[in-house]
């Protein structure tokens with residue numbers, strides 16, 4: 001059944017129907033107040049035929065760079081190398097782009113200026129993290145330091161450029177190994193599909209160069225574990241989250257839920273949290 005467009009309904013398009021995108025599409029199809037799924041972009045339409053024909057209101061399948069034509073909000077949840085081709089056309093048309101591959105934003109930060117110049121917006125969800133509301137609030141005052149330690153199971157790290165380039169054997173680890181220590185900016189370069197959360201944290205707080213992080217390969221954990229310490233003039237706080245991996249072992253299940261929560265807020269009558 002293809003539904004007609006309700007007045008004032010926000011149209012949402014999704015780029016990438018992987019572990020995150022499919023869950024967002026399903027939630028939109030099942031109903032989010034004031035929002036409708038209008039379009040998707042996929043790499044291989046045949047692969048997604050069964051899913052797309054199972055939804056109640058099948059969206060259009062469009063080229064990745066044209067989603068902004070069919071939507072008020074474009075949700076980017078494809079590999080980060082596609083970020084620019086998804087976000088640039090959308091914000092140029094004054095639309096909102098929800099960015100989950102937020103690490104990719106650091107090399108494309110001019111998109112923020114482009115959005116500003118054209119009345120567009122870039123929305124970064126909390127994603128697989130926790131407490132960006134508190135970090136945002138603390139950043140209104142003065143944050144002295146932000147430190148994050150990420151531990152992932154081996155399956156959640158395999159193939160990361162830092163590991164490949166440094167020829168690190170993580171497959172035979174018996175105990176945790178610290179792979180990386182440095183800024184969130186450098187961490188995102190070495191682990192583009194693993195530490196988007198550190199970049200989101202940095203953008204909420206003191207930026208990617210001052211946010212410090214460690215990445216551990218840990219054969220003793222089964223979840224993606226992130227621990228954060230913030231020292232600010234208003235507060236000192238520690239946060240931790242242990243994410244159940246999704247079908248994509250690099251990606252925590254909560255990431256898609258965070259985007260769905262963000263979408264719900266766009267038209268919700270009752271909004272809780274910043």
Ligand SMILES: NC(=O)C1=CN([C@@H]2O[C@H](COP(=O)(O)OP(=O)(O)OC[C@H]3O[C@@H](n4cnc5c(N)ncnc54)[C@H](OP(=O)(O)O)[C@@H]3O)[C@@H](O)[C@H]2O)C=CC1
Nearest residue numbers: 016017018019020041042043078101127128193196248251
């Ligand atoms: N902000 C955060 O907290 C988090 C962010 N992420 C990031 O979110 C992004 C998505 O993650 P996830 O859903 O797990 O990744 P998946 O690999 O599960 O999904 C990505 C999807 O994008 C599709 N894709 C690839 N190329 C194109 C293209 N040209 N056009 C349209 N679709 C394309 C892939 O198709 P195919 O399968 O056919 O190749 C795949 O279905 C990643 O960049 C990840 O690093 C992940 C976790 C947390």
Ligand SMILES: O=C([O-])CC(=O)C(=O)O
Nearest residue numbers: 128194196197224251252
């Ligand atoms: O899911 C997680 O725990 C975090 C993650 O992959 C990312 O930040 O890219």
